[in-house]
Amino acid sequence: MLNTFMVYVENKPGVLTRVASLFRRRAFNIDSLTVGRTEKPEVSRMTITVDADHDQARRIEANLYKLVNVLLVENITNQPAIVRDLAMIRVAAAHDARSHVLQLASVFRARVVDVAPESLTIEITGAEDKIDGLLELLRPYGIMEMVRTGIVAMRRGSKSGEAMALTEYPSAETDAANGDVSYSV
Amino acid sequence: MTDQESAPISGPLKAGKKTMTGAGILWECLEREGVRVVFGYPGGAILPAYDALKHSKIHHVLVRHEQGATHMADGYARASGEVGVAIATSGPGATNMVTGIATAMLDSIPIVCITGQVGSKLIGSDAFQETDITGVTLPITKHNYLVTHAGEVAQTIREAFYVAKSGRPGPVLVDITKDAQQGTCEFDWEAAKPQLPGYRPDLSPAPREYAQALELIHNSKRPLILAGHGIIVSGAMREVRDFAERAGIPVAMTLLGLGAFPASHPLNLGMMGMHGEAWVNHTIQEADLLLAFGMRFDDRVTGNLKTYATNAKKIHIEIDPAEINKNVKVDVPLVGDLREVLLELMPKVESVDRSEWLDSIDKLKGDAAVRDIQNLPDSGHLYAAHVINDLWRQTRDAKTIVVTDVGQHQMWEAQYYKHEHPRTLITSGGLGTMGFALPAAIGAKVACPEAEVWVVVGDGGFQMTMCELATLVQENLKIHIAIINNGFLGMVRQWQEFFYDRNYAATPLLNPDFARLADAYGIRSMTISERSEVVPAVEAARAHEGPVLINFKVEQEDTVYPMVAAGAALHDMIRRPSPIVETAEDE
Numbered sequence: 001m002l003n004t005f006m007v008y009v010e011n012k013p014g015v016l017t018r019v020a021s022l023f024r025r026r027a028f029n030i031d032s033l034t035v036g037r038t039e040k041p042e043v044s045r046m047t048i049t050v051d052a053d054h055d056q057a058r059r060i061e062a063n064l065y066k067l068v069n070v071l072l073v074e075n076i077t078n079q080p081a082i083v084r085d086l087a088m089i090r091v092a093a094a095h096d097a098r099s100h101v102l103q104l105a106s107v108f109r110a111r112v113v114d115v116a117p118e119s120l121t122i123e124i125t126g127a128e129d130k131i132d133g134l135l136e137l138l139r140p141y142g143i144m145e146m147v148r149t150g151i152v153a154m155r156r157g158s159k160s161g162e163a164m165a166l167t168e169y170p171s172a173e174t175d176a177a178n179g180d181v182s183y184s185v
Numbered sequence: 186m187t188d189q190e191s192a193p194i195s196g197p198l199k200a201g202k203k204t205m206t207g208a209g210i211l212w213e214c215l216e217r218e219g220v221r222v223v224f225g226y227p228g229g230a231i232l233p234a235y236d237a238l239k240h241s242k243i244h245h246v247l248v249r250h251e252q253g254a255t256h257m258a259d260g261y262a263r264a265s266g267e268v269g270v271a272i273a274t275s276g277p278g279a280t281n282m283v284t285g286i287a288t289a290m291l292d293s294i295p296i297v298c299i300t301g302q303v304g305s306k307l308i309g310s311d312a313f314q315e316t317d318i319t320g321v322t323l324p325i326t327k328h329n330y331l332v333t334h335a336g337e338v339a340q341t342i343r344e345a346f347y348v349a350k351s352g353r354p355g356p357v358l359v360d361i362t363k364d365a366q367q368g369t370c371e372f373d374w375e376a377a378k379p380q381l382p383g384y385r386p387d388l389s390p391a392p393r394e395y396a397q398a399l400e401l402i403h404n405s406k407r408p409l410i411l412a413g414h415g416i417i418v419s420g421a422m423r424e425v426r427d428f429a430e431r432a433g434i435p436v437a438m439t440l441l442g443l444g445a446f447p448a449s450h451p452l453n454l455g456m457m458g459m460h461g462e463a464w465v466n467h468t469i470q471e472a473d474l475l476l477a478f479g480m481r482f483d484d485r486v487t488g489n490l491k492t493y494a495t496n497a498k499k500i501h502i503e504i505d506p507a508e509i510n511k512n513v514k515v516d517v518p519l520v521g522d523l524r525e526v527l528l529e530l531m532p533k534v535e536s537v538d539r540s541e542w543l544d545s546i547d548k549l550k551g552d553a554a555v556r557d558i559q560n561l562p563d564s565g566h567l568y569a570a571h572v573i574n575d576l577w578r579q580t581r582d583a584k585t586i587v588v589t590d591v592g593q594h595q596m597w598e599a600q601y602y603k604h605e606h607p608r609t610l611i612t613s614g615g616l617g618t619m620g621f622a623l624p625a626a627i628g629a630k631v632a633c634p635e636a637e638v639w640v641v642v643g644d645g646g647f648q649m650t651m652c653e654l655a656t657l658v659q660e661n662l663k664i665h666i667a668i669i670n671n672g673f674l675g676m677v678r679q680w681q682e683f684f685y686d687r688n689y690a691a692t693p694l695l696n697p698d699f700a701r702l703a704d705a706y707g708i709r710s711m712t713i714s715e716r717s718e719v720v721p722a723v724e725a726a727r728a729h730e731g732p733v734l735i736n737f738k739v740e741q742e743d744t745v746y747p748m749v750a751a752g753a754a755l756h757d758m759i760r761r762p763s764p765i766v767e768t769a770e771d772e
Contacts, residue, residue, distance in 0.1 A: 010382070014319070021323050059507060065383075065507075
């Protein structure tokens with residue numbers, strides 16, 4: 001199954017390489033990886049999705065923690081979270097097809113960001129399955145080009161992972177509730 | 186003052202601060218970290234550091250190849266428990282260190298490797314002797330650094346030492362550009378404190394996990410301790426012994442665990458794994474509880490995971506959370522420092538009479554003694570096991586440090602040299618690095634000048650790093666070298682014998698006359714091919730004031746038994762043929 005990790009790292013040169021290299025070395029295949037700034041200049045944040053079972057996900061988390069520059073790792077796969085992907089889709093839309101494409105975009109609350117005589121470029125933001133849904137419907141018209149950012153994710157509610165990263169760390173008891181074997185991190 | 190401007194090594198004192206070059210700061214910080222000796226090889230990009238060495242109290246050992254420098258730092262660390270330091274130049278100097286760094290990584294050995302790098306403005310230009318060594322060593326170091334300013338040197342060195350020796354130890358590489366060595370800045374040790382907000386080496390288990398572990402221990406009828414290298418790293422020898430004695434639990438050893446629990450202790454069963462004692466492997470398969478102490482269920486100790494210890498619950502005491510459930514699924518993980526975890530468990534462990542279990546293990550020994558080569562009729566041939574057994578009997582009282590290479594002789598050493606004390610066996614376990622023994626022994630001898638040090642090495646591995654004989658002589662070290670010379674890459678030949686239809690492709694060796702080679706270095710030498718000559722040769726070597734090389738010409742096609750074939754179940758062992766056992770079975 002796809003696991004989603006939020007990873008807080010020190011904003012230093014080479015940290016992305018260390019994280020990417022870890023997945024390669026331990027033979028885990030990254031499905032999506034995004035990295036960007038946070039509200040703190042010294043901290044960068046990655047959202048990584050990777051296909052892994054429960055045990056593998058735990059080992060990925062433990063291995064990420066072994067990287068000296070990693071501040072905090074949260075597996076939010078089974079947690080309430082806002083997950084967003086952004087896609088830009090250039091779709092063939094000449095003459096009579098154009099109004100259909102515009103309607104579909106409107107239903108999906110996507111925006112048209114570029115108009116050409118034979119095509120429309122649509123920008124859509126949302127969970128991955130929503131974007132997949134629009135793509136499915138646009139395919140018959142002819143998708144000429146498509147690019148996606150990969151997902152970014154944030155926990156719902158007021159709990160801030162960032163605050164934890166620089167103050168406290170999750171205790172072993174967080175896993176106790178679901179009866180798993182656990183270790184303190 | 187610009188980076189490029191030359192400046193005196195130390196300037197006037199200003200409120201605890203002084204102006205120094207990056208090179209000067211490097212040596213100052215190494216001294217403050219307690220470093221007395223470094224192993225290195227100079228070159229262009231590290232020259233500013235070498236120039237500043239004259240102001241330092243640190244002794245520099247000039248090696249003959251940078252791989253040797255890393256193995257020496259490694260041997261130094263294994264023998265002393267302190268951080269070993271190796272130093273080299275950029276490019277080929279740095280890449281020559283790769284094997285030694287990977288060796289230290291796989292065996293969790295704290296070493297710091299310092300490499301020169303081309304000037305920071307040249308980085309990325311494919312300059313002369315430029316290699317991206319932090320990129321190259323990224324997966325084989327615990328952490329590494331590229332330092333491009335003199336002002337970063339102090340904090341980086343402090344962090345490097347802290348990371349190398351804390352938690353699960355490992356190698357750290359610090360790559361310092363030439364301009365960072367030449368540049369100057371204010372040096373302030375106090376202000377250069379490590380800042381590692383994400384690094385947490387000090388984990389400890391939850392109370393709930395202790396309770397679960399105790400329940401498993403108390404409910405167990407057939408428990409077994411698997412004693413690994415972590416015992417030595419943690420310094421938990423006393424605690425493991427107390428725990429085993431109190432709970433009446435027998436102990437099986439990993440290769441790197443040898444010495445962590447006295448070989449002569451009645452609860453010590455011996456070594457487990459691919460070339461472990463047959464009864465130890467059977468005991469693992471019979472056990473109902475395995476207590477893994479600082480070991481990582483390497484494939485060489487588990488055999489086929491599907492059939493490994495299927496009757497047993499598992500408790501894993503381990504400092505590295507990433508090891509939990511990596512190879513073997515465990516029931517209770519206790520993540521933390523082994524010594525601290527055992528001290529926490531100990532008062533709650535009940536003393537139990539386990540004589541029934543111990544008796545049944547004794548029965549598992551079966552015909553092992555009969556199959557032991559020591560007890561086979563004398564064929565007139567000299568076997569490696571004879572040499573090692575004799576060496577052990579002669580040197581056992583001296584807390585001798587034995588440094589082995591990799592291959593058949595390494596396994597025979599593990600089987601026949603009975604280690605009573607920690608840090609008396611130094612061997613490359615995880616990476617299995619041939620060529621390790623001689624340089625690692627030099628490091629061990631430098632760390633422990635009073636100790637008797639023996640190198641036990643094959644004729645193949647010896648030739649990989651024998652250039653370090655010059656280092657040995659130059660440093661005037663009394664190290665004894667026992668070459669177990671069978672004219673083959675013995676372990677590879679053994680695999681060819683069992684699994685490749687005796688097609689001995691590329692394993693027979695054409696060797697030099699090792700005795701004359703030693704003579705060329707001014708090292709006393711002997712060549713031995715008779716069993717009766719072994720003890721006198723060992724005694725002559727011990728009595729000699731300098732280093733001695735003994736070329737033991739042993740049986741060419743001997744085989745290490747027992748053997749669990751790669752991928753086979755742990756209890757499925759190839760045993761040494763014994764005419765006595767086989768005759769009895771035929772009847």
